Amino acid sequence: MSKFTKSLVAVLPFFWIASLNAQNEVYTESKTEIIADTTFVNLKNYSQDFIYDMKYATDGNFLKAKVYDCAECFLRLKTVEALVAANKEFMKKGFRIKLYDCYRPLDIQKKMWEIVSNPQYVADPKKGSIHNRGGAVDISLVDANGKELDMGTSFDFFGIEAGHNYTKLSKEIKSNRKFLKKIMIKNGFNSFDSEWWHYNLKSGLKDKVSNQKWDCN
Numbered sequence: 001m002s003k004f005t006k007s008l009v010a011v012l013p014f015f016w017i018a019s020l021n022a023q024n025e026v027y028t029e030s031k032t033e034i035i036a037d038t039t040f041v042n043l044k045n046y047s048q049d050f051i052y053d054m055k056y057a058t059d060g061n062f063l064k065a066k067v068y069d070c071a072e073c074f075l076r077l078k079t080v081e082a083l084v085a086a087n088k089e090f091m092k093k094g095f096r097i098k099l100y101d102c103y104r105p106l107d108i109q110k111k112m113w114e115i116v117s118n119p120q121y122v123a124d125p126k127k128g129s130i131h132n133r134g135g136a137v138d139i140s141l142v143d144a145n146g147k148e149l150d151m152g153t154s155f156d157f158f159g160i161e162a163g164h165n166y167t168k169l170s171k172e173i174k175s176n177r178k179f180l181k182k183i184m185i186k187n188g189f190n191s192f193d194s195e196w197w198h199y200n201l202k203s204g205l206k207d208k209v210s211n212q213k214w215d216c217n
């Protein structure tokens with residue numbers, strides 16, 4: 001399969017059980033379904049290698065409100081594929097990605113906007129963000145012991161210290177941020193100047209804002 005075709009479709013294995021009328025015989029058949037790379041999928045169905053710390057599924061965030069029904073990471077398939085590839089590279093070096101936020105349905109963006117109506121902190125739902133398009137992730141890295149690398153500020157810290165251009169940081173912090181950025185960019189993501197944790201999939205910037213309903217079961 002060419003690289004181009006591979007980037008457009010993915011193979012999703014699944015099983016189905018059919019009932020035959022004549023003999024009422026039940027059999028299981030393995031089939032292969034091809035789905036578009038813009039389809040929303042649950043990351044955990046593609047990889048078990050991520051650490052989850054979904055801040056908006058708890059009230060431990062700057063909104064002081066739990067706005068997600070469950071701590072799942074939904075994204076468009078192409079975002080998942082790029083993220084899994086990046087994580088494999090981190091894992092080869094003894095680290096793995098910790099997730100703070102993934103896809104954010106538009107209704108939840110509206111809810112967040114109601115709590116904090118300030119475009120400095122929350123994207124205006126009228127415009128929507130790449131999180132609403134299924135192409136953005138908020139992440140950090142943990143080492144082999146599960147300890148988070150020091151990135152200089154916490155997630156969702158609103159201040160210049162969280163920016164990639166802030167230089168008054170220790171060598172270690174700068175190198176941790178650089179490491180995260182380098183592998184993410186190599187795998188098709190763009191960094192975001194004012195937030196060290198935010199990455200946008202380059203090919204996902206023009207996808208539609210979406211209001212997918214989450215399956216929390």
Ligand SMILES: [Zn+2]
Nearest residue numbers: 136137138198
């Ligand atoms: Zn973000």
